[in-house]
Every structure is written in structure tokens, then in C-alpha cells.
Amino acid sequence: MTAPFDPAAAGWETVDMSEFMDLIGPVWQRADAAGLLHGLVVEGKHRNRNGVVHGGVMATLLDMALGRVAAEAQGGRRQATISLDLQFLAPVETGEFLVAEGRVVRATRSILFMQGTLRVEDRVCAVGQGVWKILGT
Secondary structure: OOOOOOOHHHOOEEOOOOHHHHHHOOEEEEEEOOEEEEEEEOOHHHEOOOOOEOHHHHHHHHHHHHHHHHHHHOOOOOEEEEEEEEEEOOOOOOOOEEEEEEEEEEEOOOEEEEEEEEEEOOEEEEEEEEEEEEOOO
């Protein structure tokens, strides 16, 4: 059996989040050439009745990650999710490190159109698209 993935040893840092995200996390963050990445070590508390990560956990991680990428893209201004559409492609098992990456596809003065991917190593587990409203515009 291989040792569990250690995000800290791989250059990831924990991120202070909301109390809600603390229930799911800790959430990890790292910047690389693809941009800002967020990760989660999958634990037993994340499983559904089938023994794999609950889709709600995956949706929550992607929503949070895309929101943080959206905020960074527009100078840290607050924003809110208008919509998030997610397609689940592969199960995620306990002990795996689930990574969310996102990017801005198009931006207007008040709206950001986003795309994101959830992966475990090279395995794409979910993809999503969303729309974020920049608050105060």
C-alpha cells in the first residue's frame, strides 16, 4: 500500500476559508502555470452511500475554486455564483487528492464566465461551467 498523499510535502499550503469550507477541508492551494489550484485530501467523511466522494463535495470544491479564481481575475472584488453546471465523469476514492482548476473564459463589466476541472492526478473526474456576478457593479 502506498503512503497517502501529503500536500504540504508537495508544496501546497492550507487556505483559510469560511466555516462551511472548514467542515469539508482543510482545503489546500498552490499556484502553478495553469493558475491557482485548490485541493482536498478525500476522507471518509466525503463519501456517499456508494463509498466514493459525494457529488455535493465535488460541486462545493469546484464552486469555491472557481469563485476564488474569479475573484483573483478581477482584483479581489467580491462576487457570487449565478450558476454552476457540473458533469461527473469518474469516481473519486478515499485517500485520493482531488484538485480543482479553473479559468475565466469571458469577462464583461459585471459577469465572469468560468470553466473548471476536477482531477485526481491525470484522471479527469468532473468538468464544469459557471457564471459569476461581480458584486457592486
